[in-house]
Ligand code: XUL
């Protein structure tokens with residue numbers, strides 16, 4: 001449980017710590033399902049879910065969009081001095097996270113402090129904020145789930161960072177990653193994320209894809225080796241996304257990244273941080289991405305949000321669909337949970353959600369939908385025949401010739417002989433509607 005951590009100014013006045021009150025409560029600022037210490041499937045809910053608040057959306061994202069100026073005017077953005085302003089923002093962040101009673105946060109370097117174009121000055125700035133964050137973590141008990149470097153906003157990265165055709169730009173990306181790794185290590189960060197926002201291309205006409213991908217792999221090796229030499233024990237995550245801002249991003253989806261990690265010998269240090277709206281942009285369900293990662297032993301962490309079924313871009317809305325999230329939790333539970341990571345709310349309130357309390361409503365809804373989904377998924381696995389129905393579909397491979405096939409003992413001629421000996425197979429239902437009803441029954 002987090003200790004409420006208010007700085008010199010209280011930014012979220014009139015809201016006290018969010019507590020579990022059960023489904024009957026009328027209090028909007030309470031959890032109805034998330035009972036952090038309640039044991040579900042063998043461990044407390046908080047250890048399954050490991051919620052994190054994303055610094056960028058909640059304390060930096062000002063509601064601006066390509067068609068309009070900021071609508072979220074933050075009181076922590078008022079001071080003229082960059083460090084003073086950053087400290088106010090950090091006060092606001094730790095006040096919010098500790099009032100939400102959540103265990104983790106995640107940040108990019110430039111979320112916590114404005115960067116200049118001077119590498120040494122940036123390092124000094126980040127170091128100052130790391131010292132401040134250490135105090136805040138200590139006072140609140142809130143921990144760093146992962147750190148990362150923003151290698152996509154600065155104009156120098158318009159042609160990519162680690163995949164930029166200009167080595168000079170790649171070197172700047174290296175400088176930034178070094179400082180972000182140092183910060184993550186200093187703050188006890190449990191993981192480090194690479195999201196390659198511009199690691200891809202806008203046009204193949206001007207792109208040597210092979211060379212760029214080799215540079216990306218070399219860059220990741222170089223960063224990993226540096227972090228390991230400097231005591232980082234956590235996991236590196238790659239966050240797949242198919243496009244946006246680039247036309248094509250090399251970390252397209254889970255299966256693509258899996259192949260990349262294997263090809264470039266990164267599979268032992270890197271896992272996946274999957275994001276819901278990235279999956280849907282790639283034309284997949286999020287369940288698909290989770291299953292690909294789980295099957296490869298690479299299910300590291302997730303960025304929770306949702307897209308809009310009618311819009312084709314990354315709207316980063318807060319998750320709220322219990323049916324879908326239950327399906328996520330089924331896969332996560334069956335996979336034995338996240339490997340090192342947790343559930344980071346990489347989600348933003350809408351441009352017109354301009355009340356300070358909207359940020360609480362958004363996170364409370366997100367937390368509760370995952371908590372309820374965890375309980376529901378556990379009930380499905382414990383009480384229903386969901387697993388059995390799935391397993392039974394493959395029963396013919398458990399013994400006899402099916403087992404021989406799995407064991408690699410049958411030739412193509414053997415398959416032919418079996419087909420002749422056994423005639424036409426029986427018609428067997430896939431039971432999809434039944435299983436959909438099982439999910440709904442336990443919600
Ligand atoms: C962008 C995105 C990023 C990463 C971190 O779509 O998801 O915020 O999570 O760089």
Ligand code: CO
Pocket residue numbers: 195239275303346
């Ligand atoms: Co993300």
